Amino acid sequence: MYFLGIDLGSSSIKLxxxxxxxxxxxxxxxxxxxxxxxxxxxxxxxxxxxxxxWNYTKxxxxxxxxxxxxxxxxxxxxxxxxxxxxxxxxxxxLNPVRPSIxxxxxxxxxxxxxxxxxxxxxxxxxxxxxxxxxxxxxKLKWVKLNQPDIYAxxxxxxxxxxxxxxxxxxxxxxxISGLSEAALWNFKKGALAIEVLNExxxxxxxxxxxxPNFDHQASINKEVAEELGLNPSTKITYRxxxxxxxxxxxxxLNPGEIATTAGTSAVIYAxxxxxxxxxxxxxxxxxxxxxxxxEKRNGVMLCINGSGILYQWLRKIMSDNEKNLISYEKLxxxxxxxxxxxxxxxxxxxxxxxxxIFNNKxxxxxxxxxxxNIHQKGHVIRAACEGIVYAMNYGFDIMKSxxxxxxxxxxxxxxxxxxxxxxxxxxxxxxTTLELFNTSGAEGAARGAAYGxxxxxxxxxxxxxxxxxxxxxxxxxLTSQYQELYEEWKNHINIE
Numbered sequence: 001m002y003f004l005g006i007d008l009g010s011s012s013i014k015l016x017x018x019x020x021x022x023x024x025x026x027x028x029x030x031x032x033x034x035x036x037x038x039x040x041x042x043x044x045x046x047x048x049x050x051x052x053x054w055n056y057t058k059x060x061x062x063x064x065x066x067x068x069x070x071x072x073x074x075x076x077x078x079x080x081x082x083x084x085x086x087x088x089x090x091x092x093x094l095n096p097v098r099p100s101i102x103x104x105x106x107x108x109x110x111x112x113x114x115x116x117x118x119x120x121x122x123x124x125x126x127x128x129x130x131x132x133x134x135x136x137x138x139k140l141k142w143v144k145l146n147q148p149d150i151y152a153x154x155x156x157x158x159x160x161x162x163x164x165x166x167x168x169x170x171x172x173x174x175x176i177s178g179l180s181e182a183a184l185w186n187f188k189k190g191a192l193a194i195e196v197l198n199e200x201x202x203x204x205x206x207x208x209x210x211x212p213n214f215d216h217q218a219s220i221n222k223e224v225a226e227e228l229g230l231n232p233s234t235k236i237t238y239r240x241x242x243x244x245x246x247x248x249x250x251x252x253l254n255p256g257e258i259a260t261t262a263g264t265s266a267v268i269y270a271x272x273x274x275x276x277x278x279x280x281x282x283x284x285x286x287x288x289x290x291x292x293x294x295e296k297r298n299g300v301m302l303c304i305n306g307s308g309i310l311y312q313w314l315r316k317i318m319s320d321n322e323k324n325l326i327s328y329e330k331l332x333x334x335x336x337x338x339x340x341x342x343x344x345x346x347x348x349x350x351x352x353x354x355x356x357i358f359n360n361k362x363x364x365x366x367x368x369x370x371x372x373n374i375h376q377k378g379h380v381i382r383a384a385c386e387g388i389v390y391a392m393n394y395g396f397d398i399m400k401s402x403x404x405x406x407x408x409x410x411x412x413x414x415x416x417x418x419x420x421x422x423x424x425x426x427x428x429x430x431x432t433t434l435e436l437f438n439t440s441g442a443e444g445a446a447r448g449a450a451y452g453x454x455x456x457x458x459x460x461x462x463x464x465x466x467x468x469x470x471x472x473x474x475x476x477x478l479t480s481q482y483q484e485l486y487e488e489w490k491n492h493i494n495i496e
Contacts, residue, residue, distance in 0.1 A: 023465025079449030249444020
């Protein structure tokens with residue numbers, strides 16, 4: 001029996017097929033071969049076409065069958081992970097009425113701030129554990145205010161993973177964790193935050209059917225099953241945002257456990273059994289994938305927008321052309337030639353929308369202390385890695401201030417964590433032990449699907465095949481060196 005995991009990112013869509021009996025993934029693919037575009041019609045905007053996501057998802061399922069010879073008729077159920085906080089509006093036929101406003105789009109930040117004031121800061125902190133900020137609810141109100149004709153056409157609002165599930169099943173749904181990511185979950189009542197909808201003037205009928213994260217949520221539409229070659233009895237049994245799902249994929253399920261990732265954005269995500277919030281809304285708390293009435297499980301998250309997208313930018317500008325890109329391995333090798341501190345070159349990776357750790361204020365990005373006679377390619381690359389980790393550590397310090405911390409952090413062996421230099425900077429700056437696992441968000445979604453289907457009776461059983469491939473400890477000499485470099489970097493942050 002197989003289970004399919006789909007991980008919808010902003011760069012690509014990853015698919016993984018889990019052999020549940022063996023507890024291991026038997027096939028992992030990415031589609032498309034190139035990185036998907038993010039459109040920015042205006043400064044601070046970020047949009048993608050949901051139809052592209054759906055077409056690439058279908059393409060990926062067909063590739064599994066035709067190129068990798070996976071018997072996709074054996075897929076019992078599907079789990080979906082997705083980029084958080086995006087807004088998709090669809091009509092009654094589940095077709096998008098506008099492009100998706102994705103996670104790093106900052107146009108609605110002031111709308112969230114206004115609702116935060118109108119609802120009352122204390123109320124928001126106790127109820128939705130922070131400000132509506134730049135999350136999905138605020139983006140929805142932006143559409144209502146600025147594109148009323150489009151808003152009037154919408155039958156349902158969704159998050160990105162809900163859209164893929166809807167296209168697979170023909171049913172509009174949203175998960176409880178998705179509502180918390182949208183700033184639409186009342187943590188005190190354990191229900192939809194009607195108060196936020198009312199304050200924003202959003203009609204409740206836009207919210208589709210609410211489903212738990214794990215369950216028989218829907219079955220595959222017969223026409224879609226026929227088109228893709230899936231068994232018509234295939235179910236959708238799990239969905240979660242990419243960061244709760246990344247933590248789940250690493251078996252980070254209990255209070256005190258911490259996961260991290262450095263893909264397009266960089267995230268540190270800690271599990272808590274408390275309704276933690278930051279007075280200044282620099283970090284955020286959402287329902288974790290395994291939250292239940294019996295056991296409270298929240299995910300406390302910090303996010304740095306400019307992580308892998310910065311590395312991607314470096315790759316492009318250091319290449320001859322977009323058809324002959326320098327490899328990430330080459331970038332990592334160049335960075336490894338340079339000593340810590342990059343000869344006083346400092347990089348501030350804040351070039352991908354407003355940053356939550358600075359309370360959605362504009363923070364200047366760029367390079368400081370550049371010397372044309374000293375600094376070479378490797379200095380710029382290493383300084384970028386250092387800047388990304390320093391920004392993560394800045395957020396980690398905020399997490400510690402609200403009572404969330406740990407000495408061991410888990411990550412998938414992917415993206416920036418493939419770089420030995422990045423791993424060295426991370427462990428010694430954060431002063432934590434890093435455990436690397438050969439897994440992915442798509443594999444985690446497949447494991448979630450198997451549990452939601454009922455193949456595994458306990459969630460812990462889904463991780464029998466998960467193995468730690470490397471454990472990296474901080475060293476005292478490097479820790480002190482990086483702490484000094486971090487303090488220098490922190491003292492030169494320029495917030496407008």
